[in-house]
Amino acid sequence: MFNANIVAGFAQQQTxxxxxxxxxxxxTLTACNTAAAKYNFHVHFALKANxxxxxxxxxxxxxxxxxxVSGGELIRANETGFDAQKTVFAGVGKSDxxxxxxxxxxxxxxxxxxxxxxxxxxxLAQAKNKTAGIAIRVNPNVDAHTHQYITTGLDENKFGINMxxxxxxxxxxxxxxxLKFLGIHFxxxxxxxxxxxxxxxxxxxxxxxxxxxxxxxxxxxxxVGGGLGINYHQPDEDAMVDFEAYFKIFNDFLEVKPGKExxxxxxxxxxxxxxxxxxxxxxxxxxxxKNFVIxxxxxxxxxxxxxxxxxxxxxxxxxxxxxxxxxxxxxGPVCESSDCFGKEVMLPETQxxxxxxxxxxxxxxxxxxxxxxxxxxxxxxFSE
Ligand code: LLP
Numbered sequence: 525m526f527n528a529n530i531v532a533g534f535a536q537q538q539t540x541x542x543x544x545x546x547x548x549x550x551x552t553l554t555a556c557n558t559a560a561a562k563y564n565f566h567v568h569f570a571l572k573a574n575x576x577x578x579x580x581x582x583x584x585x586x587x588x589x590x591x592x593v594s595g596g597e598l599i600r601a602n603e604t605g606f607d608a609q610k611t612v613f614a615g616v617g618k619s620d621x622x623x624x625x626x627x628x629x630x631x632x633x634x635x636x637x638x639x640x641x642x643x644x645x646x647x648l649a650q651a652k653n654k655t656a657g658i659a660i661r662v663n664p665n666v667d668a669h670t671h672q673y674i675t676t677g678l679d680e681n682k683f684g685i686n687m688x689x690x691x692x693x694x695x696x697x698x699x700x701x702x703l704k705f706l707g708i709h710f711x712x713x714x715x716x717x718x719x720x721x722x723x724x725x726x727x728x729x730x731x732x733x734x735x736x737x738x739x740x741x742x743x744x745x746x747x748v749g750g751g752l753g754i755n756y757h758q759p760d761e762d763a764m765v766d767f768e769a770y771f772k773i774f775n776d777f778l779e780v781k782p783g784k785e786x787x788x789x790x791x792x793x794x795x796x797x798x799x800x801x802x803x804x805x806x807x808x809x810x811x812x813x814k815n816f817v818i819x820x821x822x823x824x825x826x827x828x829x830x831x832x833x834x835x836x837x838x839x840x841x842x843x844x845x846x847x848x849x850x851x852x853x854x855x856g857p858v859c860e861s862s863d864c865f866g867k868e869v870m871l872p873e874t875q876x877x878x879x880x881x882x883x884x885x886x887x888x889x890x891x892x893x894x895x896x897x898x899x900x901x902x903x904x905x906f907s908e
Contacts, residue, residue: 525545525760526543526545526800526841526881526907527545527907528841530543530905530907531543531802531841531879531881531905532879534802534903534905535802535804535879537903538903539802539803539804539820539821539879539903540801540802540803540804540819540820540821540825540902540903541801541802541902541903541904541905542576542799542800542801542802542885542889542890542902542903542904542905543799543800543801543802543881543905543907544576544578544579544798544799544886544904544905544906544907545798545799545907546578546582546798546906546907546908547907547908548763548764548797548798549579549582549583549794549795549798549886550582550586551764552763552764552793552794552795552797552798553582553583553586553588553794554586555764555767556767556790556793556794557586557587557588558767559767559768559770559771560767560771560788562768562771562775563771563774563775563786564785564786565771565774565786565787565788566589566610566785566786566787566788567588567589567787567788567789567790568588568589568590568591568610568611568612568787568788568789568790569583569588569589569590569591569789569790569791569794569795570591570593570750570789570790570791571590571591571592571593571597571600571601571791572591572593572597572791572888572891573791573792573794573795573796573886573887573888573891574791574795574886574887574888574889574890574891575597575600575890575891576890576904577600577604578904578906579795579798579886580600580601580604580606581604581605583794584604584605584606588606588610588794589606589607589610589611589612589632589787590604590606590610590611590612591611591612591614591750591789591791592611592612592613592614593613593614593615594615594622595619595621595622595625595626598611598613598622598625598626598629598631599625602629608629608630608631608632609630609631609632610632611629611631611632612631612632612633612634612635612659612709612747612787612789613626613631613633613634613635614635614637614661614709614711614789615635615637616637616638616682616683618634618637618641618644618645620644620648623644623645623648624648624652626656627648627649627652627654627656628652630654631657632657633657633658633659633706633707633745633747634656634657634658634659635658635659635660635661635709635747636658636659636660636661636685637661637683637684637685638685639685639689639692639693639696642658642693642696642697642700642703643696643700645658645700645703646699646700646701646702646703647702649702649703650701650702654702655702655703655704656702656703656704657703657704657706658703658704658705658706659706659707659708659709659745659747660685660690660693660705660707660708660709661683661684661685661708661709661710661711662684662685662686662687662690662708662709662710662728662732663679663681663683663684663685663686663687664684664687664710664712664725664728664729664732665679665686665687665728666712666721666724666725666728667721668712668713668714668716668721668751669716669718669721670713670714670715670716670717670751670753671715671832671833671834683711684709684710684711687732690732690735690736694736694739694741697741705736705741706744706745707743707744707745707746707747707784707785708729708732708733708736708743708745708746708747709745709747709749710725710728710729710747710748710749711748711749711750711751711789712725712749712751713751714750714751714753714791714792715751715753715754715792716751716752716753717753717755719769719770719773721751722748722751722770722773722774722777723773723777725748726748726773726774726777726778727777729746729748729778730777730778730779733746733779734779743784744783744784744785745784745785745787746778746780746784746785746786746787747786747787747788747789748774748778748786748787748788749788749789750788750789750790750791750792750793752765752770752790752792752793753765753792753793754792754793754796754797754884754887756796756834756835756836756837756883756884757835757837758837759797759837759883759884762797763797764797765793767793770793774786791887791888792887792888794887795886795887796884796885796886796887797883797884797886798886799884799885799886799889799890800881800882800883800884800885801821801825801826801881801882801885801889802841802879802880802881802882803819803820803821803825803879803880803882804819804820804877804878804879804880805817805818805819805820805840805874805875805876805877805878805879805880806818806819806820806857806876807876808852808874808875808876811853814851814852814853814868815850815851815852815853816852816853816854816855817852817853817854817855817869817871817874817880818855818856818857819854819855819856819857819865819880820856820857821856821882821902822855822856822857822858822863822897822899823856823858823860823862823863823894823896824856824858824893824894824895824896824897824899825856825889825893825899825902826865826882826885826889826892827892827894828885828888828889828892829864829865829866830860830862830863830864835866836865836866836882836883836884836885837882837883837884838854838865838866838869838871838880838881838882838883839871839880839881839883840871840872840874840878840879840880841878841879841880841881842875842877842878842879843871843872843873843874843878846872846873847872848870848871848872849870849872849873850870850871850872850873850874851868851869851870851871852868852869852871852874853866853867853868853869854866854869854871854880857897858896858897858899859897865882890902890904
């Protein structure tokens with residue numbers, strides 16, 4: 525929920541803004557850490573979900589590692605103080621300069637996404653007289669049953685190395701003297717709410733693990749990625765995901781022999797519910813068969829609805845005690861018809877100047893801001 529005073533006070537100076545509830549974030553991190561500790565699981569925060577410096581500092585202080593996908597994220601993780609030995613680096617297109625940043629930082633592990641990339645990292649590590657720890661990102665062809673744009677583990681997706689290429693990987697690893705094979709990595713998609721998907725993933729992880737070990741290549745690290753979904757429809761009732769149930773699946777279904785480590789890369793489940801985008805109503809107007817609420821925030825501030833038809837709960841927080849008796853399409857000011865946060869949203873009768881909260885925006889909200897239409901910079905406010 526919101527601290528109404530903080531929201532109203534800040535809104536007098538500036539809208540739109542991202543409101544962050546640090547108390548909820550702390551509770552979420554504690555719940556995650558407690559559940560993971562039960563099984564000795566290692567959790568990295570996927571910086572791509574949120575790179576806000578205040579948010580990252582809190583996550584780092586709670587002892588999580590960092591999962592990065594660019595040189596920029598590696599630098600941000602390092603500046604925040606994340607332990608390099610708890611930092612992993614994935615990405616289907618790592619440039620030479622990004623690989624060199626990771627080598628200079630002595631990160632724990634590169635999650636490697638093609639056979640060619642193995643040779644490139646090897647060559648760059650050799651030039652620096654270093655050994656790079658690597659995990660092979662395998663594309664397991666497991667359907668995540670989520671939106672097609674955030675599905676990553678099917679044969680048709682660009683991510684990871686296909687199972688049929690594993691013999692070439694084993695050959696390459698023999699030749700690459702400046703690589704240390706640590707283990708295997710998977711990430712099959714995001715906003716996964718069907719827990720059976722993770723069971724199917726475990727079956728594949730076991731299969732790939734055995735494939736390598738049968739060939740005399742010990743797999744120390746089992747990195748199963750992230751993807752745990754949240755409840756966008758009930759941000760207050762379901763403010764925290766069930767980390768216990770999630771980790772238990774991996775404990776029950778993964779074959780983890782002594783000496784092995786299980787790693788996770790959670791993004792959304794840790795940060796999504798701790799933020800709302802607060803915006804002011806600029807205009808209310810009638811369309812042919814509908815009413816529009818036009819906000820001062822648009823797809824430039826939160827692109828998820830336009831890009832993935834994503835649902836975010838929308839509330840008129842200036843009229844919380846009023847009946848929700850009017851249907852509106854809630855739209856932004858950007859010159860695109862897809863700049864719409866929700867169609868036929870039930871709200872109380874809404875007026876110019878009302879404040880609207882778009883909920884569950886802590887993941888893939890602020891990080892995906894664009895300057896399209898040369899929109900002005902947005903504000904941020906934090907509540908304890
Ligand atoms: N690890 C890797 C290799 C990933 O690609 C991702 C997300 C994660 C971990 C974290 O996944 P999470 O736990 O947050 O689901 N912009 C989209 C989501 C893109 C996810 C990209 N990869 C959205 O707004 O829904």
